[in-house]
Amino acid sequence: MKQFEQMKALxxxxxxxxxxxxxxxxxxxxxxxxxxxxxxxxxxxxxxxxAAIDKYGTSMCGSxxxxxxxxxxxxxERRLAEFLGTDDALIFPSCYQANTGIFTALxxxxxxIIVDTRAHSSxxxxxxxVRCKVSPFRHNDxxxxxxxxxxxxxxxxxxxxxDSVFSTDGxxxxxxxxxxxxxxxxxxxxxxxxxxxxVFGETGRGVLEHFGIKDFGGIFTASLAKAxxxxxxxxxxxxxxxxxxxxxxxxxxxxxxxxxxxxGGILGALEAIEKDFTQISKxxxxxxxxxxxxxxxxxxxxxxxxxxxxxxxxxxxxxTLLLSKxxxxxxxxxxxxxxxxxxxxxxxxxxxxxxxxxxxxxxxACDIIEDCKCVTxxx
Numbered sequence: 001m002k003q004f005e006q007m008k009a010l011x012x013x014x015x016x017x018x019x020x021x022x023x024x025x026x027x028x029x030x031x032x033x034x035x036x037x038x039x040x041x042x043x044x045x046x047x048x049x050x051a052a053i054d055k056y057g058t059s060m061c062g063s064x065x066x067x068x069x070x071x072x073x074x075x076x077e078r079r080l081a082e083f084l085g086t087d088d089a090l091i092f093p094s095c096y097q098a099n100t101g102i103f104t105a106l107x108x109x110x111x112x113i114i115v116d117t118r119a120h121s122s123x124x125x126x127x128x129x130v131r132c133k134v135s136p137f138r139h140n141d142x143x144x145x146x147x148x149x150x151x152x153x154x155x156x157x158x159x160x161x162x163d164s165v166f167s168t169d170g171x172x173x174x175x176x177x178x179x180x181x182x183x184x185x186x187x188x189x190x191x192x193x194x195x196x197x198x199v200f201g202e203t204g205r206g207v208l209e210h211f212g213i214k215d216f217g218g219i220f221t222a223s224l225a226k227a228x229x230x231x232x233x234x235x236x237x238x239x240x241x242x243x244x245x246x247x248x249x250x251x252x253x254x255x256x257x258x259x260x261x262x263x264g265g266i267l268g269a270l271e272a273i274e275k276d277f278t279q280i281s282k283x284x285x286x287x288x289x290x291x292x293x294x295x296x297x298x299x300x301x302x303x304x305x306x307x308x309x310x311x312x313x314x315x316x317x318x319x320t321l322l323l324s325k326x327x328x329x330x331x332x333x334x335x336x337x338x339x340x341x342x343x344x345x346x347x348x349x350x351x352x353x354x355x356x357x358x359x360x361x362x363x364x365a366c367d368i369i370e371d372c373k374c375v376t377x378x379x
Contacts, residue, residue: 003339010317016325018336029365031291031351032333036199036308037273037280038356039229045268049230052264059259068257076263079270080234084205086220088242091263093255095194095223095233100126101251102190102219102235103159105244107132112155114148116140116162116173120192121341123161139166142177149185158187164207165195168337168348170305172196176211182218189218195307197234198227198269199284204277227273230265232258280355284308287353287362294366295351299375303348310351314378320347322374330368 011017039045052072060068073091081089092098099122107113111132115123118139127134133155137145145160152158160182162173175191182189193206201209204227208216220236235245245252272280288308295302295312300323303311314320317338324336327349335350342348351369353362 007317007338010321014321014325016321016328018321018324018328018334021328023333028328028331028333029357029361029368030333031327031353031365032335033352033354034195034223034226035229035354035356036195036227036284036352037204037229037277038284038354039227039269039272041356042229042268042272044272045229045265048268048271049261049265052260056260058261060257062257063253063255064257065253070257070260070263072260072263072267073257076266077234079267081236083270083274084208084220084234084236086216086236087239089234089236090242090246090249090252091224091258091266092233092235092252093258094225094231095192095221096122096125097251097255098221098233098235099123099192100129101245101249102221103127103130104251105249107159108156110156112152112158114145114152114158114160114187118163118166118168118171119161120163120167120194123163123192127161140171140173142174142181145178146181146185149181149187152185152187158182158185159190160187161190162192163195164191164193165199165307165309166305167195167309168342168350169303169311170195170307170309170350171303172207172306175207176213179211179213179216179218189216190221191218192221194221194223194226194233195309197222198273199281199308204273204281224262224266224269228266228269230269231262232266284353284355287355287357290362290366291351291353291369294369297370298372300372308352310353312349312351314347314349315345316347319374319378320349322377323349323372326372326374327368330371332365332368 062068077089103126107130113134117136135148197206198204200207224230224232291310301313320336324334327334338347
């Protein structure tokens with residue numbers, strides 16, 4: 001409550017709120033979105049979504065267990081599993097529900113969950129709902145992770161949980177090392193690849209492809225509302241795990257199935273990625289490089305992430321709002337992160353240059369960033 005009151009006072013003082021900000025149809029350069037590949041307005045995706053509406057309507061008005069499991073649902077799950085190289089996959093209404101549902105359905109009193117301290121809120125919320133041993137390991141610290149694993153022999157099952165790409169600072173987890181430690185200590189890796197799926201890998205298949213991981217042996221989740229430009233979340237893994245969760249995960253069974261338009265749109269996004277990923281990806285990474293250069297030219301500090309996320313370190317809420325407000329007034333949408341979304345003293349503004357932006361958009365955005373005046377007033 002204290003943090004809320006302090007933030008509310010700061011917002012009133014600055015006459016600017018970076019959250020729930022209605023754009024009102026004005027022209028802004030969107031550097032806040034997770035639309036990494038720019039597929040949200042792609043014709044292939046829009047046509048596939050509209051075709052699904054024409055055939056099935058706007059909603060199935062029921063859960064997958066009831067009437068929501070139409071043929072298009074199963075086709076989309078199979079295509080996602082094939083794309084990932086896993087046995088099978090499930091589609092949840094959101095990746096948040098997938099992440100919270102895993103632990104409710106799988107973890108018992110005699111199990112041990114070992115989780116990166118910077119893991120996404122959905123993972124942390126899911127873990128809070130179970131009654132097993134939970135041990136955090138320091139962010140991306142494999143020595144600390146191994147130390148915990150080496151002392152976990154008495155537990156029935158061990159789960160090692162991490163994001164692949166951390167959504168605030170853009171840092172990338174050493175997933176290959178995580179998987180190797182899990183194999184060594186007989187643990188199950190659970191990886192949320194929401195900001196890597198459709199972004200990393202030679203063909204956009206995510207961090208498993210990026211790190212050359214074969215026979216993953218764990219549970220993979222990802223949002224379909226980022227590079228895949230739709231809604232929902234995918235959970236993928238072995239036949240046995242997926243079949244169990246299909247029947248026993250309440251977050252899936254008791255939620256209305258994703259609308260047909262989303263299923264169609266996911267298939268459209270898959271088609272676009274399989275056809276044009278090399279070209280789209282090149283543009284995305286080029287834009288990222290140009291934005292980073294402009295941030296440094298402006299004298300701001302960039303966090304050292306290896307993803308398309310450009311995280312500008314601002315330190316405290318005041319600096320964060322100052323930068324976000326100046327960008328907004330000059331026509332750029334950004335994403336401001338303050339406590340408790342990030343640790344105290346580690347506030348930042350996140351800039352993501354989508355491949356869907358034009359060269360003119362990027363030129364203009366870089367000019368605005370380089371001319372930012374608020375940096376001189378940061379304290």
